[in-house]
Amino acid sequence: xxxxxxxxxxxxxxxxxxxxxxxxxxxxxxxxxxxxxxxxxxxxxxxxxxxxxxxxxxxxxxxxxxxxxxxxxxxxxxxxxxxxxxxxxxxxxxxxxxxxxxxxxxxxxxxxxxxxxxxxxxxxxxxxxxxxxxxxxxxxxxxxxxxxxxxxxxxxxxxxxxxxxxxxxxxxxxxxxxxxxxxxx
Amino acid sequence: xxxxxxxxxxxxxxxxxxxxxxxxxxxxxxxxxxxxxxxxxxxxxxxxxxxxxxxxxxxxxxxxxxxxxxxxxxxxxxxxxxxxxxxxxxxxxxxxxxxxxxxxxxxxxxxxxxxxxxxxxxxxxxxxxxxxxxxxxxxxxxxxxxxxxxxxxxxxxxxxxxxxxxxxxxxxxxxxxxxxxxxxx
DNA sequence: CTTGGCATGTAACGAGTTACATGATTTG
DNA sequence: CAAATCATGTAACTCGTTACATGCCAAG
Numbered sequence: 001x002x003x004x005x006x007x008x009x010x011x012x013x014x015x016x017x018x019x020x021x022x023x024x025x026x027x028x029x030x031x032x033x034x035x036x037x038x039x040x041x042x043x044x045x046x047x048x049x050x051x052x053x054x055x056x057x058x059x060x061x062x063x064x065x066x067x068x069x070x071x072x073x074x075x076x077x078x079x080x081x082x083x084x085x086x087x088x089x090x091x092x093x094x095x096x097x098x099x100x101x102x103x104x105x106x107x108x109x110x111x112x113x114x115x116x117x118x119x120x121x122x123x124x125x126x127x128x129x130x131x132x133x134x135x136x137x138x139x140x141x142x143x144x145x146x147x148x149x150x151x152x153x154x155x156x157x158x159x160x161x162x163x164x165x166x167x168x169x170x171x172x173x174x175x176x177x178x179x180x181x182x183x184x185x
Numbered sequence: 186x187x188x189x190x191x192x193x194x195x196x197x198x199x200x201x202x203x204x205x206x207x208x209x210x211x212x213x214x215x216x217x218x219x220x221x222x223x224x225x226x227x228x229x230x231x232x233x234x235x236x237x238x239x240x241x242x243x244x245x246x247x248x249x250x251x252x253x254x255x256x257x258x259x260x261x262x263x264x265x266x267x268x269x270x271x272x273x274x275x276x277x278x279x280x281x282x283x284x285x286x287x288x289x290x291x292x293x294x295x296x297x298x299x300x301x302x303x304x305x306x307x308x309x310x311x312x313x314x315x316x317x318x319x320x321x322x323x324x325x326x327x328x329x330x331x332x333x334x335x336x337x338x339x340x341x342x343x344x345x346x347x348x349x350x351x352x353x354x355x356x357x358x359x360x361x362x363x364x365x366x367x368x369x370x
Numbered sequence: 371c372t373t374g375g376c377a378t379g380t381a382a383c384g385a386g387t388t389a390c391a392t393g394a395t396t397t398g
Numbered sequence: 399c400a401a402a403t404c405a406t407g408t409a410a411c412t413c414g415t416t417a418c419a420t421g422c423c424a425a426g
Binding site: 018019020034035038039063064 | 403404405406407408
Binding site: 006101 | 285295334335357
């Protein structure tokens, strides 16, 4: 929960945005559904760590744009050097791999191909986001004092991880094709 | 939850074990605390997907060894080709990276080094587990019809992922050392 | 002699998801 | 003209963690 709250602050520190926009950016660090962030935003506003500007819109409900306050930035900076955070990973697909010996090879091949496609799709998305960032931010991307640097290096990490996942699928698939051709390690 | 339950079944399909032993093996697929598995084991036993042999022990509470039933194997095999499972990742460290521009470089360097060490430690653990597996199972490790194959390829994947995480930390650290020497991509 | 691992569980609480409610605008 | 995306939120429910309870054995 703590990490979840500070992820919102970290996102708002880089750029103001609506609850909906925040929700989309969360995925890179902390997966969640948009519902969860509404009550937190209220709480953060009460604690003066963020503030909200309401933009009236015709037809739609008002758009609420949240921004971080100086206090918010301080709270965030104070949290960062705190206790070590263990990453949480839960992946049902891996249980399926664990149980693969009970299944026919065709099912497993299909499963692995589906997974590979999933990551290939993600890779495409992240590649275009990086290209966008490069176009927008230019050289500041590689400057640790720029607010874009963090997102940039996280995107690069995600991309590499997804490439690895995809490579691993290819490697695993080779075992079912009788000819293990791909080197992995 | 569903994936969680089937992960238990997948582990028991490979090898019988106590609740405690299951809990330790869960980490590779689905991180959880041991408390959560006790009520599930009761439920699975009621549904005849697993059965339990109680071994009396002096001093300690009885050791309960759980094994999968034929019905359990069938249920597991039926689940595998089911709906695609999206992996869940939540990592507070990444939020810290997101917010890095608000912090002094020293803090970030320390954070990255700590993270790197964490993964290096995990790599060591998994390497010795793989060596153990290779010694125990030999050639059957690379045979998709062996019950060890699944765990083997999952361990290889974990190892690669952790190596990547560690490499990424080194890459990110280079930005703070003025000389980005490491190639990543 | 204390920390950590082995070993099993329950109860209370906090975190996270699903379903529901509502409605405009854009894309296929 | 249906589905997806933008957009905001509440309520009910399920999932997951922490705290508690108990006790042995081995290593440092």
